[in-house]
Amino acid sequence: MTAHRISLTQYLVEQQRQHGHIPGQLRLLLEVVARACKRIAISVNKGALGDVLGSAGSENVQGEVQKKLDIIANEVLIEANEWGGALAAMASEEMEGIHVVPNRYPQGEYLLLFDPLDGSSNIDVNVSIGTIFSVLKKPDGAAGVSEADFLQPGSQQAAAGYCVYGPQTTLVLTVGDGVAMFTLDREQGSWVLTQHGVQIPADTKEFAINMSNQRHWAPPVRRYIDECLAGKDGPRGKDFNMRWIASMVADVHRILSRGGVFMYPWDRREPNKAGKLRLMYEANPMAFIVEQAGGAATNGRQRILDLPPGGLHERVAVVLGSRHEVERVTAYHLEAG
Ligand code: AHM
Numbered sequence: 167m168t169a170h171r172i173s174l175t176q177y178l179v180e181q182q183r184q185h186g187h188i189p190g191q192l193r194l195l196l197e198v199v200a201r202a203c204k205r206i207a208i209s210v211n212k213g214a215l216g217d218v219l220g221s222a223g224s225e226n227v228q229g230e231v232q233k234k235l236d237i238i239a240n241e242v243l244i245e246a247n248e249w250g251g252a253l254a255a256m257a258s259e260e261m262e263g264i265h266v267v268p269n270r271y272p273q274g275e276y277l278l279l280f281d282p283l284d285g286s287s288n289i290d291v292n293v294s295i296g297t298i299f300s301v302l303k304k305p306d307g308a309a310g311v312s313e314a315d316f317l318q319p320g321s322q323q324a325a326a327g328y329c330v331y332g333p334q335t336t337l338v339l340t341v342g343d344g345v346a347m348f349t350l351d352r353e354q355g356s357w358v359l360t361q362h363g364v365q366i367p368a369d370t371k372e373f374a375i376n377m378s379n380q381r382h383w384a385p386p387v388r389r390y391i392d393e394c395l396a397g398k399d400g401p402r403g404k405d406f407n408m409r410w411i412a413s414m415v416a417d418v419h420r421i422l423s424r425g426g427v428f429m430y431p432w433d434r435r436e437p438n439k440a441g442k443l444r445l446m447y448e449a450n451p452m453a454f455i456v457e458q459a460g461g462a463a464t465n466g467r468q469r470i471l472d473l474p475p476g477g478l479h480e481r482v483a484v485v486l487g488s489r490h491e492v493e494r495v496t497a498y499h500l501e502a503g
Pocket residue numbers: 230259281283284285286287376412413414415430442
């Protein structure tokens with residue numbers, strides 16, 4: 167294996183050179199994001215030894231208590247990306263407004279959005295967490311850069327990825343030419359291509375949902391889960407297994423690896439919010455990756471990548487993963503009117 171190792175750099179150069187998928191600036195940007203994820207992985211691994219666990223005693227724009235690692239990861243991503251010349255601005259779950267690249271650095275053509283540390287509730291209990299990112303192109307001809315430039319549907323993404331900090335540190339990436347996975351070789355400090363052309367099986371017997379919210383769900387979601395729970399003797403004619411890690415990165419990573427359906431639906435407790443997850447830096451990048459791996463992603467009614475965003479921190483219901491199951495859940499919603 168060692169003799170034929172393909173590094174992230176080599177993979178990206180080949181994408182640029184042979185397939186024409188990515189311009190030089192985008193390649194540079196993705197390398198910088200990957201380097202930042204390596205630094206975040208080091209902090210995550212230190213845990214209690216690095217004084218990185220616990221709450222930071224502050225709240226983010228969504229009113230959620232920030233963990234120290236949320237803030238560290240956000241700072242690492244900003245510092246790593248602002249001087250490279252590929253970006254015009256960044257947006258993050260941890261910042262209310264956009265972060266424009268300061269004047270002292272050259273302005274690039276791209277916009278980067280991220281959830282610096284997804285699955286925050288798992289930080290202190292040593293369960294997998296991750297970083298999710300989405301790359302958009304700044305609209306042509308726009309003078310300067312504003313929040314409105316970010317409000318593009320997910321179908322416009324130039325690239326998307328996530329890094330899962332688990333038993334292995336794995337970077338998963340798409341530039342619109344399938345999905346590739348890179349494992350961090352800690353001794354060498356480099357990302358090594360370990361899988362490409364990732365495909366999600368269209369059928370599955372595994373679902374992921376937070377069952378404790380069952381009483382708040384809408385009827386189509388109840389119907390789907392009830393049918394799964396009925397098992398072999400129910401209308402589906404097969405037994406289903408359930409998994410819920412409470413880190414979207416880890417749940418999506420399992421689905422990319424062996425199939426499954428992931429749902430964070432709308433629920434009655436907050437009728438004005440479309441769900442818990444954020445469209446622009448959680449649902450869109452994951453939907454892009456899942457579609458590139460042959461899966462599907464909807465909000466129960468429409469394709470996530472077609473949704474026009476109304477704001478940076480907009481929330482959305484999410485159903486993604488194995489295509490036939492996502493189609494079924496979506497059909498149940500449409501039938502319900
Ligand atoms: P976060 O970005 O604040 O960490 O929240 C998002 C996370 C997802 O990773 C995960 O799927 C979900 O929240 C878990 O929510 P719950 O605790 O309601 O099960």
